[in-house]
Amino acid sequence: MKIKTKKQLNLPQLIEWAMDNDIKQRVFESNPNFDGVTYKLGFDIGGHLYFEEPLTPTLLFTVEVEEEIDEETKLGLLLDHFINPYGQHYVGNIYQNRSINDVLEENDEMEISTNSIHLFDKETKEFILIWRDGKMVE
Structure with missing residues (x-):
């Protein structure tokens, strides 16, 4: 069975998740930082990563992921x-x-x-x- 859940991923985790899931033509916006500022990064039609300003690895992004669950999944x-x-x-x-x-x-x-x-x-x-x-x- 598959369920959709929201997960918080830091920048390296988001990039890895996007590559593993062949994400293309999609923009992600970070959760607001302590000043309320958000940052964007995207993946173009070829799946290549792009962003317009420097990003720190600790930025958090909330993404909806689909997970396979079984009787052992917590x-x-x-x-x-x-x-x-x-x-x-x-x-x-x-x-x-x-x-x-x-x-x-x-x-x-x-x-x-x-x-x-x-x-x-x-x-x-x-x-x-x-x-x-x-x-x-x-």
């Missing part, structure tokens, strides 16, 4: 739906910076049957179904 905020040993349905265990397998193992220890796991999307403020009935959702 994720931000997770919410599960489960059935307790008495057959009652519940929604509401919240996990921070845990993997799907972490959630499943913890629930197994408590004799809880996990039906589904959802990831909280900070941008849309919604939960996204990522795991159900024993497997990742496509």
